[in-house]
Structure formats: structure tokens, C-alpha cells
Amino acid sequence: MHSEIIINSNPREIRVALMENNQLVELFIEHKANKGIVGNIYKGKVTKILPGMQVAFVDIGLEKAGFLYVGDIDVLDMLDLDETEGNGIPLTEEPEKEEQDKPRREMNHGIPIQDLLKEGQEIMVQVAKNPLGTKGARITTYISLPGRYLVYMPTVSHINVSRRIEDEVEKERLKMVISEVGRVGEGYIVRTAGQGCEKDDFETDLNFLHRLWDNLKKNSDNCGPCRLLYEDFNLIFRSIRDLFTQDVERLVIDSQEDSDKCVEFCSTYLPHLADKIELYSDPMPIFDHFGIELDINRALDRKVWLKSGGFISIDLTEALVAIDVNTGRFVGHTDPEETILKTNLEAVKEIVYQLRLRNIGGIIIVDFIDMAKEESKEIVWNALNQALKGDRSRTKILKISELGLAEMTRKRVRESLVQNLCDPCFYCEGKAYIKSPTTICYEIIREMQKRVSQNLPRKALQVEVHPAIYDLMFQEESSFIEEMEEQHKIEINFQVNPKLHQEKYSISAG
Numbered sequence: 001m002h003s004e005i006i007i008n009s010n011p012r013e014i015r016v017a018l019m020e021n022n023q024l025v026e027l028f029i030e031h032k033a034n035k036g037i038v039g040n041i042y043k044g045k046v047t048k049i050l051p052g053m054q055v056a057f058v059d060i061g062l063e064k065a066g067f068l069y070v071g072d073i074d075v076l077d078m079l080d081l082d083e084t085e086g087n088g089i090p091l092t093e094e095p096e097k098e099e100q101d102k103p104r105r106e107m108n109h110g111i112p113i114q115d116l117l118k119e120g121q122e123i124m125v126q127v128a129k130n131p132l133g134t135k136g137a138r139i140t141t142y143i144s145l146p147g148r149y150l151v152y153m154p155t156v157s158h159i160n161v162s163r164r165i166e167d168e169v170e171k172e173r174l175k176m177v178i179s180e181v182g183r184v185g186e187g188y189i190v191r192t193a194g195q196g197c198e199k200d201d202f203e204t205d206l207n208f209l210h211r212l213w214d215n216l217k218k219n220s221d222n223c224g225p226c227r228l229l230y231e232d233f234n235l236i237f238r239s240i241r242d243l244f245t246q247d248v249e250r251l252v253i254d255s256q257e258d259s260d261k262c263v264e265f266c267s268t269y270l271p272h273l274a275d276k277i278e279l280y281s282d283p284m285p286i287f288d289h290f291g292i293e294l295d296i297n298r299a300l301d302r303k304v305w306l307k308s309g310g311f312i313s314i315d316l317t318e319a320l321v322a323i324d325v326n327t328g329r330f331v332g333h334t335d336p337e338e339t340i341l342k343t344n345l346e347a348v349k350e351i352v353y354q355l356r357l358r359n360i361g362g363i364i365i366v367d368f369i370d371m372a373k374e375e376s377k378e379i380v381w382n383a384l385n386q387a388l389k390g391d392r393s394r395t396k397i398l399k400i401s402e403l404g405l406a407e408m409t410r411k412r413v414r415e416s417l418v419q420n421l422c423d424p425c426f427y428c429e430g431k432a433y434i435k436s437p438t439t440i441c442y443e444i445i446r447e448m449q450k451r452v453s454q455n456l457p458r459k460a461l462q463v464e465v466h467p468a469i470y471d472l473m474f475q476e477e478s479s480f481i482e483e484m485e486e487q488h489k490i491e492i493n494f495q496v497n498p499k500l501h502q503e504k505y506s507i508s509a510g
Helices: 075-079 168-181 199-222 235-242 256-269 271-276 292-298 336-358 374-390 417-421 437-452 467-476 478-488
Strands: 003-009 013-020 023-031 041-050 055-059 066-069 122-129 138-140 150-153 159-161 187-190 227-230 248-253 277-279 303-305 311-316 321-326 362-367 395-397 405-410 460-465 491-496 506-509
Touching: 003 235, 013 235, 023 235, 023 292, 023 336, 023 417, 066 122, 150 199, 159 168, 168 187, 168 199, 199 227, 235 256, 248 256, 248 271, 256 271, 256 277, 271 277, 311 336, 321 336, 336 374, 336 417, 374 395, 374 405, 437 460, 437 467, 437 478, 437 506, 460 467, 467 478, 467 491, 478 491
Parallel strands: 003 248, 066 138, 159 187, 248 277, 321 362, 460 491
Antiparallel strands: 003 013, 013 023, 041 055, 041 122, 041 227, 055 066, 122 138, 150 187, 303 311, 311 321, 362 405, 395 405, 460 506
């Protein structure tokens, strides 16, 4: 598969595009004025403990306190136990998010949070999820420091291998290598990029990560709470670390300064990749040159057309994402079941592509076109599973129901493309609809009738409306207004205000 990384870097933002076969498959955006904090390590202070929810709030020096689930607490560290007492506590691969098996809060050590923490206690924590909406950052006391080939977990005693490395012989070899070069009593996860690596490759990673952790502990001991101890790499260097694998043919970047830094970074840590870095110097913007801007704009549309003439529609709600598959203009030939199956199979590939490109996570419901045969459902379900194997985010799919619905989850590790690039519509307030002009006209008429029926002494009513409401009122309701004026001996004056929201109006006595 032909893969390349395209980076657009300027003083305001960094945009990283992962291309496969000349098609945009993943997009990462970091605004320099609003950089994400996942991976950052802080020294915090516990400000509140909620035993009923088994959650603690920790002040880490940000606008909102971080929230810490009981399952995200390193029990050995909090209770200051000897490491041999921790045998049997299950651990996961959380540091490499796309490769973890389950969130840490599912750990069941059975110790209440009020027995682990107390208000005012100072603890070292790492951000696992950025603040989102009204929620503060999700944090954990399980510190993880990602390197090129390894994730280093200094607070646990555990060696594991990425679940994407499927060869059992290779897994055992890697575990043996890490047990020889790692520190006793500390944890390591071999990342996917570590497959096939030898002891020397891991030692370079470990020397850097061990020095980093030793400095972190020293800084934590010497500073007060609510302080940043470690800030993760910016998006460019995270992309080199996490995306720039042997399969990527080149990395193209349009900033001379950042290009020099990338070459220097790779020459130091990844010398075999340094020659794959190219500086883009054409006058045309780099994302326009590679057709990425068009792909980004299409990824914000609700409707996505399929080559056959069918389409899928993607709707994001508060609780879940609903994806609807439709035949559209595709009518097939003779067999309706064959037409439906073909459309559903084509939709599967596009759905998986859109989930990855738009970075859609959480609960996802796919409404496939109803299939009469169980065999057809099985074919579509297998195709969906196969297509998701190339997705770096963890997914889980249930069997297609009798109603043709496929329920699935996809791990949410960062904001979706829509959340990153868009705001809710200020006009409809995110509802995706507004009251029609006819509805508003009738509301105004009912309100005027209520006012004049109160028999209060008034000679006129002043009505301020949006232009669209004014036009409809006098096109369809002018005779009714004349009758109301004559019946109640009152004058009704309309004032047009183009700055008014279409749903808003005001009625006052003249």
C-alpha cells in the first residue's frame, strides 16, 4: 500500500494528513493557540472526592479540574505497597490508545476511592482525554511514556506486546528481549513499530525514556502542586513517532524550519527515516496540491454518494452517531436482493473510510437496507469486520439485527473532524431546523388575538418581525389583519427588522 504523510505547518496551526493510495484517510489538526493536553503529566491536588460515583476531582492548574475514576488509580502507588503485593492485578495497553483492550476504569481492584485518596493530597497524574465541552480532562495515575518502539510504564510491573502483532513466536521473542533490557519491576509495551526490532533498537528508546522518567520524579519532588511536569511532543513529532513507519514512503512538509527539525529529530532517533523527509516548496498550498482541501470539505457533508448511485447519510447526535444507507439512484437490474446486497457492501467500505477520516467515535448505529436473506446479512457483517481491520482505533460490532441495524462502538480518543472544525449553527442553535415562516405567522396572530381580547385601552399594536415573516403575513394574512383592525377598532403596525432571528418577534402597545 502506497502511504505518505503530508504536513501543513504555519504559525497558527499544524495539519497532518495520512494518505493511502493517494487518498486522505486520517487528518490531525493542532491549533497552536489551543493545543491538546493528552499525554501531559501534572502534579495535582485532590480537591473533591465523590464516593457515590467513585470519582475524584484533581486541580492540575487548568481552568477545569481533571476527573479521576477509581479504576484509573494505581493502587500500589496510592497505598504504597510493596510491588510483590500487586501480582494478579490486570493491566491493559492504555498508553497506545489504538491498541488497548479495555479502559482502565474496568479494572476491579475492589478498593473504594475514599480509601485511596483524601482531599488535599498531592499526586502525579497524566491526561488520558482532553477536556470536552463542560467536562474537564480525564486523568490517570498510571503514567505512560511512549517512545518509538515501546511504551514505558514506570509505575507497574508488566511486559506486553501490541495486539496488532499476531505472531505468537514473535510476541514471545519480544517479551524476552524487553525482560533483558528493561528495569526490573517496571512495565513496558512493545508497540506495533517494534515488530522485528532487536535489542539495540529498544535500548535507544529505553535510555531516553528512563532519563525522562528520572527527571520527572525529581521535578515532582521539588515543585508545588498544580504544575505541568511534562508536555508531550507537538503534532509533527507525534506524527513522526506514531505514523512514520517503514510502510510510509515519504513525509512531505511545507515549512523549512520544521523540516530541519524533523531531519534533526530523525537523524538522532530514527536515522533510517531521515532520507524520507521532503521539503515542499511549490507556490501552490501543499494541501491544495495533494487534493486534501477538497477531501476535508467533503468530509463535513452529511450525505456521501456511492459510485453506484446510492448514498449514506451521517447524523451526529448527543448519544450516538446514526448512519443510514440508501439505494438512491441505483435501481439494479433484476434481483432486488442482489441490488440491496451490492449497495450495502459498497456502503460498508465508505462507512469505514468515513469513520476513520472523520474520527467518529462512541456508539454508532448503521441502518443498512433491509436484507431478506440471513446469508446476505452475514456477508455484510463479515465485510464490515474485514474493513475495520485497517482502523487503528479499537472497534466492537454486534451482529446485524432483524431490523437491518448494525450496532458498533469505536474508541473515541480525540475530537471528531466536525467538532474540531465546526461550531453548532448559531441560527438554529444546533437543532438542524427552525420554525417555518407559516408557524411564526400563526404564533403572531394568536398573540395579537390574545392582546386585543383583553379589552385593555389601546389604539395600536406595534409588531416587529423578520422580513420573511412580514412578506408571508401580507401575502396570505392581510385580509385577516384588516378584519381584526376593524372588529377591535385598533391599528396594527408592522416594522421589519432584518437583524431579528426568523423565529423572534415582539408585540407592544402603541
